[in-house]
Amino acid sequence: MNKDLNIVPFVSVDNMMKIIGKLGIENMLKGIAEYVEEDFRRWQLFDKTPRVAAHSKEGVIELMPTSDGELYGFKYVNGHPKNMKEGLQTVTAFGVLSEVYTGYPILFTEMTILTALRTAATSVVAAKHLARKDSRCMALIGNGAQSEFQALAFKTLLGIEKLRLYDIDPVASEKFVDNMQSYGFDIVVCDSAREAATGADIITTCTADKLNATILTDDMVPSGVHINAIGGDCPGKTELQKELVLRSKLFVEYPPQTRIEGELQQLDDDYPVNELWQVIRDELAGRENDDEITLFDGVGFATEDFSALRYIRDQISRPGMSATYENLDMIADPDEPRDLFGMVRRSGAMSKAVA
16 A cells, blocks of 8 residues: 555445455455454454444434454444435435544545444354354344344354345345355245244344334244344334343343443343453353243444454555555645645645635
């Protein structure tokens, strides 16, 4: 990459697809999962705050910042369920990674695709520590934009072979089957969430509507199942019946954020939870027996985006990757740092404007 501080590498959507083409999507899921787990192990180094959100009746726009003391990263992301009916993405995102020492940005990147990859990678990191080791069948309830990434991540890293699908829109399930038919899954499309959950070792809920929904009820989930609940990601949006949440051993990323946005918002403010980073660091037990119901109440946290940003920075720095990013002249660089006005004046831009 260009080492000039005023030149910032930019990974566009096209560039991101080139990176996926060069590295392979399975390898990227593995790599991002490794970075996510590594940063959970460094949890105490990070600045942590619930994401800064601007809510409207149409959706939400959020900033997700964090720093490990050497690098600073943030993601801009929206969540607008109504967009789908207008032919638009429900979620879009971009991100920035900067050096703390100078404050200069060192990477700009699209994060719509990258968020899908990191969300799937984080789900697998949690399931690695919480699901039964013999898990082979996963139910996917909600077959939208995130579903294929989830399926492929769980196959690649945990050996999931069978999928049971359900979506209120059959077209979404058809889209999933078309996309995944060459990846070696045994896929069953179901007529209800209850049918999809039957026989599943892992149940992933990933629905889009911004409302308190009951996608899974307590009687639908037998002992031993791991629930990967990732659709409840803003205030007023849930997917699980409260009784099921109470019956499960509950694991979260960052409690102050999950209490606002996750399934946890259904419970009392002081309801005890288990933090995933402590499980990953072996400071806390995850699944303790094959009969427990474990629940990862995943709302997405800034350290995971930070991990994904670090991963992309490192990949585009490798030999042979120069075609996967562009250099942007983003930072003003006057010869004399205090003479920004002089740089503009000497460029002739001001005299042209006057003329």
